[in-house]
Amino acid sequence: MRQSLHTLTIETKTRGLIEITREVLRWTATESVASGLLTIYCRHTSASLLIQENADPDVQTDLQNYFEEIAPEDPERYVHGIEGPDDMPAHIRTALTQTSLSIPVIDGKPALGTWQGIYLFEHRAKPHRREIVLHLIGD
Amino acid sequence: MRQSLHTLTIETKTRGLIEITREVLRWTATESVASGLLTIYCRHTSASLLIQENADPDVQTDLQNYFEEIAPEDPERYVHGIEGPDDMPAHIRTALTQTSLSIPVIDGKPALGTWQGIYLFEHRAKPHRREIVLHLIGD
Amino acid sequence: MRQSLHTLTIETKTRGLIEITREVLRWTATESVASGLLTIYCRHTSASLLIQENADPDVQTDLQNYFEEIAPEDPERYVHGIEGPDDMPAHIRTALTQTSLSIPVIDGKPALGTWQGIYLFEHRAKPHRREIVLHLIGD
Numbered sequence A, B, C: 001m002r003q004s005l006h007t008l009t010i011e012t013k014t015r016g017l018i019e020i021t022r023e024v025l026r027w028t029a030t031e032s033v034a035s036g037l038l039t040i041y042c043r044h045t046s047a048s049l050l051i052q053e054n055a056d057p058d059v060q061t062d063l064q065n066y067f068e069e070i071a072p073e074d075p076e077r078y079v080h081g082i083e084g085p086d087d088m089p090a091h092i093r094t095a096l097t098q099t100s101l102s103i104p105v106i107d108g109k110p111a112l113g114t115w116q117g118i119y120l121f122e123h124r125a126k127p128h129r130r131e132i133v134l135h136l137i138g139d
Helices: A023-028 A058-070 A087-096 B022-029 B057-072 B087-096 C021-030 C058-070 C085-096
Strands: A002-012 A016-019 A035-040 A049-054 A100-106 A117-121 A128-137 B002-012 B018-020 B035-042 B047-053 B100-106 B116-122 B128-138 C001-011 C017-018 C034-043 C047-053 C101-105 C116-122 C128-138
Touching: A002 A016, A002 A023, A002 A117, A016 A058, A023 A117, A023 A128, A023 B002, A035 A049, A035 B128, A035 C101, A049 A058, A049 A087, A049 A100, A049 B087, A058 A087, A058 B035, A058 B087, A058 C001, A058 C116, A087 C047, A087 C058, A100 B002, A100 B035, A100 B100, A100 B128, A100 C101, A117 A128, A128 C034, A128 C101, B002 B018, B002 B022, B002 B116, B018 B057, B022 B035, B022 B116, B022 B128, B035 B047, B035 C128, B047 B057, B047 B087, B047 B100, B047 C085, B057 B087, B057 C085, B100 C034, B100 C101, B100 C128, B116 B128, C001 C021, C001 C116, C017 C058, C021 C034, C021 C116, C021 C128, C034 C047, C047 C058, C047 C101, C047 C128, C058 C085, C116 C128
Parallel strands: none
Antiparallel strands: A002 A128, A016 A117, A035 A100, A035 A128, A049 A117, B002 B128, B018 B116, B035 B100, B035 B128, B047 B116, C001 C128, C017 C116, C034 C101, C034 C128, C047 C116
């Protein structure tokens, strides 16, 4: 049994879903673990993680619209406003999605379903540098 | 330290919470791991996982109603519609719940609380064949 | 590779976010694991886990208000009412947040981002005794 750690750095431009499946699969492949567990961890509170359909890009548009609707950028709703009108909605959208994901590894690959992609969900309007920590354990 | 992997296949009939606690506990018991970590992973983007109360079935009814209300099947709200009116709400309901769950194993059993059950949350109207991957590591 | 388990017991007073970062870091530090994976598990269905900003306490106020708004204590909305008007909203708020969290451990510490704190999110009005199971694996 062995383990390894890696940090992915993703430069985001604005709100939205950024697919990181390829980066995650590429690193996992270099680690030569046949069976194990992959954990993906987002080191932020205004960006989060999501596993979602990666076939039709309309799904990403609808998800973005949905979260804008249920956690709107409306300063009158929130007490916390010092980091800008998009900050508190970003914290709420993060709370409603994921900070960590765990995916079993089978035959050297994360056991993603046919239509599953791994996404970083950026909730801030301006560009940010996001760190995603990957942990792999197995043999 | 050792690990094992298993895939549960669940045939769903329609929307709703399907308890899989018994299936998960049964497999875990056969693996004879006294202490460790169990990970449950759903290989789909229109069905998800949830740990919820398994005492009063009304809780499941209310959860189903709640998610139908906050992510309604209303084609006018969504761009993505090619897989049917229940598909985009299914992706949203998946985003709001879990794709993976991790449960410590103590004395050979997942450390579920007294009232906790593990559920597959089916979000599609028609029957589907769902794959849940289980990963256990420990000794 | 080795692992350890620990249970934190938290006495809550009423609804709200209770930071448990210090308790989690303190236990992790005693285990002397340089690299690994920490899993935090909540053994309840009316309290949950969240990683959120721990700088401005207004964020916690806004999160509490938000979840009260989207899953209100309104008995007419729910079938399940036998455990009090705050019980079904508590189950919904738990479903929308986390029951388990996994955090990679780097250089002996969970890889939390600069502003990240670990919170127990109590959803019941009256005091409760909550059990949080910690699992650490690594070397």
